[in-house]
Amino acid sequence: MNDTFLKACRGEKVDYTPVWMMRQAGRYLPEYQEVRSKLTFLELCKTPELAAEVTIQPIDILGVDAAILFSDILIPLEAMDLTLEFHEKIGPVFPDPVRDRQSVDRLIIPDPEEHLNFVLETIRILRRELAEKVPLIGFSGAPFTLATYLIEGGSSKFFFETKKMMFTAPDLYTSLMDKITECTSVYLKAQAAAGAQALQIFDSWAGVLAPGDFERYALPYVKTIIADLKETTDIPIIYFANNGATLLDQSKTSGADVLGLDWRVDIAKAVEQIGPDISVQGNLDPSALLLPEPQLRERVAKILAGAAKARGHICNLGHGIHQFTPPSQAKIFIDAVHELSGKSS
């Protein structure tokens, strides 16, 4: 197996820089569109054979160094006994937002083997099929990010209801976060037990918090999950606080082996701030995949040089690949990372 990705996560010596892309199994690939055309997004997440199929597509098509489970961060929330819908052009919707004591108290902690078995089954299939290829990354959302969807009832622009609960009903907020944290912890442990070889925690909305609020209202729950995981598994853990340039001093205390970086931050500066004990992952602007090849390669070279002093570097985008990106441009990116970091062909 190509274990370059796992080595870079652990800060071990690698022959070249491994690369994968957030949302690499997704709508920009015609092969994905074809599978997806036959069923809804949620159905696809819940059909292990097909979820595994789309997970593997970018490995063969693009030559990335890791696979990431095809799923959605909101899947375990649905299993907390909530209704989850995906609406075209709007995105995820929880028709019954969680904003009071009663709705927090009725949330259950799902048993992954029972309520989320389709995820574990997808992982088991993937481990068999990927055995000779690349490692498999499992994932979850971070508790703050997950909480925003429950409290707002879906995506949000200002996160007003979330912050309102945080600032005016801190006990309720804590109860909700404790439950989401427990759910996430159990869920990630089950993914590891099923065969995930690394785990990424997506804190997609961490960047809407001021540093002091992140430290108080979001990070402690991430730390709990990571500490919990570290008791039962030694697979690498990646923490990605999106738009988190101002949160790095706190994020580096999360306990994660790798910190994901979005494209807003100069990777060399971030590496300096993060120090020698944690690997980094990132951070090309997904839209920069549109650049003509010479300029795209220049950007890759700059990212590789900027990350040279990191304990380890996994090249990636700074956010998910956009659905209107030509796959041929994604291939230029992947190839450039490999070539420019010295992979022998």
Next chain:
Amino acid sequence: MNDTFLKACRGEKVDYTPVWMMRQAGRYLPEYQEVRSKLTFLELCKTPELAAEVTIQPIDILGVDAAILFSDILIPLEAMDLTLEFHEKIGPVFPDPVRDRQSVDRLIIPDPEEHLNFVLETIRILRRELAEKVPLIGFSGAPFTLATYLIEGGSSKFFFETKKMMFTAPDLYTSLMDKITECTSVYLKAQAAAGAQALQIFDSWAGVLAPGDFERYALPYVKTIIADLKETTDIPIIYFANNGATLLDQSKTSGADVLGLDWRVDIAKAVEQIGPDISVQGNLDPSALLLPEPQLRERVAKILAGAAKARGHICNLGHGIHQFTPPSQAKIFIDAVHELSGKSS
């Protein structure tokens, strides 16, 4: 006139820290809602007597130290001969996005006296009515931010079309930016000539750019406008690059007298990075206005202490006040800034 705000902009000694709030003339005020209920948002912007009335409301109700013209950053774009609509819950819409040579070439540079006279008339009314009270801030959007609305056809999540033009049609992008820059420059000069006593340039979407792209595709146009203004007026200029923590090293070269800071950045760290030659404005999370009074005052105290070493500090929110904020909470904020910074009552 209370000139504390202007002095802080210039880094002159002040007796207390001046404060105003972005979107202080807005929907959170019942007095605003009442005026607004009689006409559309765009009609209100274009009715000088009423626009002046809502501009003044927060001065009397909250006791802020500056007034900001009631208008919208998209108003001058409409005057470039574009159709602009405001849709409930969606926001601004340009039904004919500007994405090709033909649609760039047909844009006109509006003559403010002719096409935007209602703005200048609002400023003239305000100067008469505010004479004994507080200074009046005029404003515009920054070219990059304005361009995103034209290219995307409204608000956006990923700014894919904007970056696509930037990365794949750089000449077209430059032509569009040059036109918007000229339009903005002429517009701000006219606001100054009509009586605006300070000007704020809102770069609401600067934060979606990687630092290198900001430096290349956004900042030069801001610099052109500020340099242009500095030739004809000495009123203070505030540049606010929202979500711009990673852009501070570049923003401080903009030529602005004051840099606005959003709430994501620790103000003490930002002040250290900005240095002794520029004043700062900010930066309470607007949602933190919901906090119980003692905690809200604590946050104000922390911001005031964090900005102590700045050349000058204008206290403000880190973004516009949210429409569901109780005005009484806004009043606690304003009063706390005044009291804690030593205003004699």
